[in-house]
Amino acid sequence: MVANPTNDKIRVGVFVCDCGLNIAGAVDCAAVAEYAETLPDVMCVVRNKYTCADPGQNEIKNAIHQHQLTRVVVASCTPRQHEPTFRQCVREAGLNPYLLEMANLREHCSWVHPGEWDGATAKAKDLVASAVARARLLQPQEELTVPVTKRALVIGGGVAGIEAAIELGDAGHQVVLVEKQPSIGGIMAQLDKTFPTMDCSI
């Protein structure tokens, strides 16, 4: 485990995103924010209209400084979309990017529970509670950098594979093109004329 200077003081900031009406249209974001304040080690809760936009990110950065936050929970969309965004954001504010956690209030909640105000809000609260519980135990991590072999493999020698191989080659990279048939050309080579130019395929 990497030594963590912030280990002894866990200070969590929770940022609840409305995502316009994407989340706020189906979830009581004010109630979620209020609830988040009651969770252990939560030092500040901020509601944003769009957390991923610059003003939203700036609020995170400011709060990190103002409240000396050591953990950040963004309750917005799926981490599969914006985790890189918010990791970069907390990094810029001086926090290790692995001290960020997200609660998925959009894809996993508001978008699938429209018109279920109470149920969706209760669920959103649990998602935030879960994220805060996890965030309190997060540790800073260092990423390993490994070299990349400067050679590309292109699988398939049809029009797409040939084009990709030529472009990579033109850019000065070594390319290995593999094709299972005796000749490259793919299905395009079997066509007579091609649209919209009406010229030969080969």
Next chain:
Amino acid sequence: MKIRKKARYVDPDLCNACEECVKVCPVVKPDEYQMGLSSRKAIYIPFPQAVPCSYILNMDDCLGNNPIACGKCAEVCDKQAINYDDEDEIITREIGSIIVAIGLDVYDPTEMDEYGYTRFENVITSMEFERLICAGGPTAGHFVRPSDQQRPKRIGFIQCVGSRNPKIGRPYCSNICCMNTIKDTLLLADHYPDMENVVFYQDIRSFGKSFEDMFQRSREAGTRYIRGLPGDVREDPNTRNLTVTVENTTKGKLEHHELDMLVLSVGVVPPKDLAKISGMLTLSKTSDGFFMESHPKLKPVDAPTRGVYFAGFCESPKDIKDSVCQAGAASSRSGALLNAGQIQIEAITSRIDETACKKCGLCAAVCPYGAIVWKKGEAAVVIEAACAGCGACGATCLFGAITMRHFTDDQLMAQVRATLGENPQDKVFCFACNWCSYAGGDMAGISRMKYPTTNRVVRTMCSARVSEEMVLEAFRCGAPIVLVSGCHYADCHYINANRQTVKRVQNLWNKLEKAGVRPERLQLEWISAAEGQKFAKVMYQLEEMRQAVTMEEIEHARQALKPKPKKAAKKKAEAAVAS
């Protein structure tokens, strides 16, 4: 990367394509390039413009690589380019990035018997049409119909054969067939102005640049477009002409069209090698069977596996221009990685505490990447650069010696407890893997598929990360139903880590049964990233199950699954007392 270079039996450096070998070869086989409409020899050049431009000997067709059996081609080859003893060669190359461009297969219309492709000679596919109209084809570009080698006067085209047809499991649009048919009608109008062309369609999709213009030109050239897909095709046994019955949906009338020849505008299907490549590179498919990209809008050429990119048809049906565009994008993405010369690995890798390791080697046995080195009598060691971060090892270790960074036992247990803190009886507790099931949940969200609000999902990188203790803890916290969900069995993002998931869930089922807890309360589901619909459906089913779980059952599970005092803890306690 190991690449098998197949034996050609003809040395391309020596072969000067003189064709003497072909003249003496006694074997005659259907020519694949000409869609079987003409023949080739066992030694042949695939097509005149082939690259490499060299002959090849097909050993499956050859009478024998034993010169006693035949050997005629080798006898006449002045260059001595033919080598019957040629062997496949295994080439090993280190590779930094991969572009997958494995293309497509053309739909085989045999199953759509109503169009009579296998019964009537004058019903052909659009691929066969290409060869018949091509100057390099079997008829040197003289368009004739197969039954009598005469030039047809009336040709029909049927669109959407194998496309937009859920009945045969092919609900998607193949993208290229409308424009291909429009092109074919223009070629016919150009070659044979007196020919009557009719196209049966459900929608003409001519949305690309200058496509609508081509469609209009085809109509101006006299091609009739009839909105309606034929229900029946019959052949006159004497004339071999075809009668097509179709409901003209514009006129609302049933029509019969007598034609000399019928072209089935066949769709495209994912290539049959897709599953093999998918397994090798741990890729996923969308519901139509083509490869799934990292993000439909923002990462359309990236595979979920870093360093792998898609180009062309294998990602989704597209025409030549789009294939070329995507190939450019893929090479650009790949080139950026190669130029950077290094890659950062997400710090989600496992670490082993040497002092806690009991040297059992279980972790090394379950690692799909061989990233854990273990020798009998020694503590296991993780090779970080090889670890992909599934966490199967962490869930398998019985001694808590493995820390799965960023997805530690403590973190996940804390999530279980926090989620089920209040009113657990009202919740369906789910573990979902990042790559498939959690993404399937995202897909349900993106597609706005409603499901009950009772589910609570905790994300792990792989379903194999979910340990027995985590599941048991959920029951101890009062969960009525627990779901463990992951990638489909053969499509695990971590090669085959989810085999460990299955083993673990089966063990848990046994444990639950022994403890008098209904094993059905623990569910296992495979949900892919594309299966938003399935995710929603599973949530409905689980909610139904939840409602059938009584408070008594929940309370019983809480008590029956209480952790037994650990021996180690006991010993520690004893030692503390002794001192």
